[in-house]
Amino acid sequence: MVKSLLRRPPGPPPPGATGRAGVDRRTKNLTKRLRPGEVAIIDHDDIDRVSAEALVACRPSVVVNAGRSITGRYPNVGPQIILEAGIPLLDDVGSSVMDAVRDGDWVEIDDSVLRVGGADVATGRRLTPDGVQAAMVEARAGLSDQIEAFAENTMAYLVREKDLLLDGVGVPDIRTDLEDRHALIVVRGYHYKEDLQALRHYIREFKPVLIGVDGGADALVAAGHTPDLIVGDMDSVSDATLRCGAEVVVHAYRDGHAPGVERVQNLGVTPVVFPATGTSEDVAMLLADDKGASLIVAVGTHATLVEFLDKGRKGMSSTFLTRLRVGSKLVDAKGVSRLYRTRISLGSIVAMLLVPLLVLGLALSATPGGAVLLNLIGARWDDLWAALTGVFS
Structure with a gap:
């Protein structure tokens, strides 16, 4: 809790701020504390599916990657998952951003430029769905x-x-x-x-x-x-x-x-x-x-x-x-x-309920008292059925 308070000082955001920065070189560590609306700043070559899904679950306003989200080694799907979630991805801004931005700083992102306190600290390129798709085609070619x-x-x-x-x-x-x-x-x-x-x-x-x-x-x-x-x-x-x-x-x-x-x-x-x-x-x-x-x-x-x-x-x-x-x-x-399916199906449960009722009915019909009781139940059922049909007719 103390760490959380230290990295998010109180006070309104400055004019033009995109959000507070969450900074960590290890994506899985950042996703444990990143809050909705913050700017995720990571250093992650070839963002994988698991990391991308963890980032999306945190709902950041922007993801800024110091590394290359797609290096071309293989067709990694992480960047596509982030973009499909509607989260902008500013890519390849350089490792210096990890030292230039502190955890909890208010940052501004204007197109491909990241600013802190009005000063430009990093520049990258915004990935687009078309650009990611083209990179995936190239990556598949080098998969061998x-x-x-x-x-x-x-x-x-x-x-x-x-x-x-x-x-x-x-x-x-x-x-x-x-x-x-x-x-x-x-x-x-x-x-x-x-x-x-x-x-x-x-x-x-x-x-x-x-x-x-x-x-x-x-x-x-x-x-x-x-x-x-x-x-x-x-x-x-x-x-x-x-x-x-x-x-x-x-x-x-x-x-x-x-x-x-x-x-x-x-x-x-x-x-x-x-x-x-x-x-x-x-x-x-x-x-x-x-x-x-x-x-x-x-x-x-x-x-x-x-x-x-x-x-x-x-x-x-x-x-x-x-x-x-x-x-x-x-x-x-x-x-x-x-x-796998549960061994007790709905049909089995219904059968388990109907069989005892059937046995009880046969037992009652075999005795004089039971026969009278069944006739009484039948009469009551006829009365109920007549009442229901009268209402709906």
């Missing part, structure tokens, strides 16, 4: 180079982590029981909210082990669930969720260094440390597989090659190999929601 680089990174990762991938060497012991149970792994990624909503009946009926990967644990809590296991480097999960009683596994660097351990321990929670080279969602999948989960349902994780590239880092090759390692156990949440 990215695929080759991805394949090289995949082989390099396989050499480094062959013992972990093939034999499970280095997977730590945990107290959470996954043996012969379903595991639901939630990453705050692609369409995670919709997938969690679609899986509510599945979660209620099968009661899978709920595993949140960093911010995915907060996503589970927001959907009304309590995670059983939290996995990640702990840079994007809230303190309240870490204290919810779930077992915490901190993803560490391969040398054992884990920056997130101190934060977890300061909250009074004793974590398990898992050193591994890949991403935190890889660690969660390997952990669930090694501990005997019979089925792994993935929410918000990366499923396609474009999604791997959209993450924008070499480490995504590990996710590809991890999916091969887990094999047939892994099911994407969308597949579960399409195939």
Whole structure:
């Protein structure tokens, strides 16, 4: 709360101001505190889908990018999502803007120029839907180079982590029981909210082990669930969720260094440390597989090659190999929601209500007293029906 007040000093906006600036080099950190109507200033090459959707949810007046929203490495859809939401995108203004504008400053944007206190501090270019579409066409033409680089990174990762991938060497012991149970792994990624909503009946009926990967644990809590296991480097999960009683596994660097351990321990929670080279969602999948989960349902994780590239880092090759390692156990949440239906249908419920009534009617008709009661009910029904038809006629 103190930080929020410091970065938004009181007072009316100066003449011509577009809005207060929210400044952060890491887009996911900015979206945690950005308020509607503010100007989002980021430094993000190749804005990916997840980052774009997070920015749109904050409803900024303008997005200013110090980097290049589309570098041409691959066809990233982030800029298109921002423009389709009606949010202007001022692109490639230069990294100096991150130092020239402070968090909470009133800024003015006039066409392609960003001003603070009437002084020009950065100039970029406004992206348009047509310009983004043309850039996407060019990016698709160079996609083969990215695929080759991805394949090289995949082989390099396989050499480094062959013992972990093939034999499970280095997977730590945990107290959470996954043996012969379903595991639901939630990453705050692609369409995670919709997938969690679609899986509510599945979660209620099968009661899978709920595993949140960093911010995915907060996503589970927001959907009304309590995670059983939290996995990640702990840079994007809230303190309240870490204290919810779930077992915490901190993803560490391969040398054992884990920056997130101190934060977890300061909250009074004793974590398990898992050193591994890949991403935190890889660690969660390997952990669930090694501990005997019979089925792994993935929410918000990366499923396609474009999604791997959209993450924008070499480490995504590990996710590809991890999916091969887990094999047939892994099911994407969308597949579960399409195939799964609650076992008790509406027709079954109606049948359950009608059958006892039918049996009761047969039992009553077999006794003299019951027959009299049925005749009385029939007479009352005739009177009611006659009254209704009289009203409507």
